[in-house]
Amino acid sequence: xxxxxxxxxxxxxxxxxxxxxxxxxxxxxxxxxxxxxxxxxxxxxxxxxxxxxxxxxxxxxxxxxxxxxxxxxxxxxxxxxxxxxxxxxxxxxxxxxxxxxxxxxxxxxxxxxxxxxxxxxxxxxxxxxxxxxxxxxxxxxxxxxxxxxxxxxxxxxxxxxxxxxxxxxxxxxxxxxxxxxxxxxxxxxxxx
Amino acid sequence: xxxxxxxxxxxxxxxxxxxxxxxxxxxxxxxxxxxxxxxxxxxxxxxxxxxxxxxxxxxxxxxxxxxxxxxxxxxxxxxxxxxxxxxxxxxxxxxxxxxxxxxxxxxxxxxxxxxxxxxxxxxxxxxxxxxxxxxxxxxxxxxxxxxxxxxxxxxxxxxxxxxxxxxxxxxxxxxxxxxxxxxxxxxxxxxxx
Numbered sequence: 091x092x093x094x095x096x097x098x099x100x101x102x103x104x105x106x107x108x109x110x111x112x113x114x115x116x117x118x119x120x121x122x123x124x125x126x127x128x129x130x131x132x133x134x135x136x137x138x139x140x141x142x143x144x145x146x147x148x149x150x151x152x153x154x155x156x157x158x159x160x161x162x163x164x165x166x167x168x169x170x171x172x173x174x175x176x177x178x179x180x181x182x183x184x185x186x187x188x189x190x191x192x193x194x195x196x197x198x199x200x201x202x203x204x205x206x207x208x209x210x211x212x213x214x215x216x217x218x219x220x221x222x223x224x225x226x227x228x229x230x231x232x233x234x235x236x237x238x239x240x241x242x243x244x245x246x247x248x249x250x251x252x253x254x255x256x257x258x259x260x261x262x263x264x265x266x267x268x269x270x271x272x273x274x275x276x277x278x279x280x281x282x
Numbered sequence: 283x284x285x286x287x288x289x290x291x292x293x294x295x296x297x298x299x300x301x302x303x304x305x306x307x308x309x310x311x312x313x314x315x316x317x318x319x320x321x322x323x324x325x326x327x328x329x330x331x332x333x334x335x336x337x338x339x340x341x342x343x344x345x346x347x348x349x350x351x352x353x354x355x356x357x358x359x360x361x362x363x364x365x366x367x368x369x370x371x372x373x374x375x376x377x378x379x380x381x382x383x384x385x386x387x388x389x390x391x392x393x394x395x396x397x398x399x400x401x402x403x404x405x406x407x408x409x410x411x412x413x414x415x416x417x418x419x420x421x422x423x424x425x426x427x428x429x430x431x432x433x434x435x436x437x438x439x440x441x442x443x444x445x446x447x448x449x450x451x452x453x454x455x456x457x458x459x460x461x462x463x464x465x466x467x468x469x470x471x472x473x474x475x
Contacts, residue, residue, distance in 0.1 A: 110344060218285075
C-alpha cells in the first residue's frame with residue numbers, strides 16, 4: 091500500500107486530495123497545526139478513531155516552521171509521496187505577514203526537501219510542491235500564458251521580498267531548490 | 283530527487299476558504315437572498331481570473347507524481363472571467379438579477395429582478411471598498427494547460443457554471459441552517475475578517 095503525506099490537510103486541496111488518495115487505496119497521513127479551535131471541518135468525514143485497527147487516515151500535529159517536527163513525521167511515515175500544500179496562502183495577508191509567509195511557504199518547502207535528503211529518502215519519496223499562478227504576477231501581460239515556471243516555488247509570495255534583495259544574488263534557499271531541479275532556472279525579477 | 287511544481291491557477295469549491303473572493307461572493311449571495319446580510323463589499327471587479335474546480339485540480343497533482351520524470355505543469359481551464367461576471371452568476375443562482383452601475387470605486391450592483399422575498403428590485407447589494415484593492419494587483423490571470431493535457435491526460439471536467447452552482451447551493455444550505463436557528467430564537471453572528 092502506498093503512503094502519502096499531505097501538509098495543509100485541513101485546507102481545501104488537502105481535503106479533496108485526501109479523499110482522492112484514500113479512494114485510490116493509499117494510506118494517507120496529514121499534518122495539521124495545533125489551534126485552540128477545531129480546524130478539521132473539511133476532513134472530519136474522513137477521520138478515523140485512533141482505536142480502529144488498520145487506519146488509512148492519520149493526522150499528525152506539526153508545523154512547516156518546525157524542522158525537527160517535519161523530520162520526525164517524514165521518518166515515521168516513510169511516505170512514497172509528499173504533497174506540500176501547506177502554506178499561508180492568502181495573497182493579501184502575505185503583505186501583512188511577509189516574514190511568516192516566507193518562513194512557512196518558502197523555508198517550509200526547504201525543510202521538507204531537506205528532510206527527504208537527510209533521511210535518505212531521495213530515491214523513494216516523490217515530492218509535489220503546490221506552486222501558484224500568482225508567480226506570474228512578476229511577469230507582464232501575455233507572458234502570463236506560459237507552460238514552464240519562470241521562478242522556483244520560492245517566488246510565491248516572496249516576490250515582494252525578492253525585489254528587496256540584490257537581484258544578482260538570489261538567496262541561498264532559492265538557488266538550492268533550483269539546483270535540485272534542472273528544469274527550473276532562476277529568473278531575475280524585473281527591476282522596479 | 284523527484285520533485286515538481288504544480289502551477290495551479292485559481293481553483294475553488296464549496297469548501298474554499300471564506301476570505302477568498304469567490305467564496306466571499308457565493309456566501310454573500312446565499313445570505314443576501316435569505317435576508318441575513320444587506321450588502322457585499324468587494325475590491326477590484328475588473329480583475330479577471332481563471333477559475334477551476336478544486337476536485338479536478340487535485341487529480342492533476344496526483345498525476346504529476348505518476349510520471350517517469352518529474353516536470354512542472356500549469357493547471358488551468360484557459361478561460362478567464364471578471365469578478366463582476368462571477369458575481370452576476372452567483373446572484374443569478376439565487377434568483378437575483380444584477381445590474382452594475384457607475385465606475386471605479388463608485389461602482390455598485392443594483393437588483394433588477396428578484397425571486398427572493400428578502401431582496402427587492404432597486405436594492406444595492408454590491409459596493410466597492412477600496413481597502414480591498416491589492417498593493418500588487420494581477421489584472422489578468424489565464425493559464426494554458428496544454429502540456430498537462432498532452433502528458434498527463436488531464437482536462438478540467440467542471441465548467442465555471444457548475445462550480446458557481448455547487449458553491450452557491452452549498453452556501454445556501456449552510457445559511458438555511460443559520461436561518462433556521464435564528465427563527466428558533468438562537469443568536470447567529472456574522473464572521474468578520
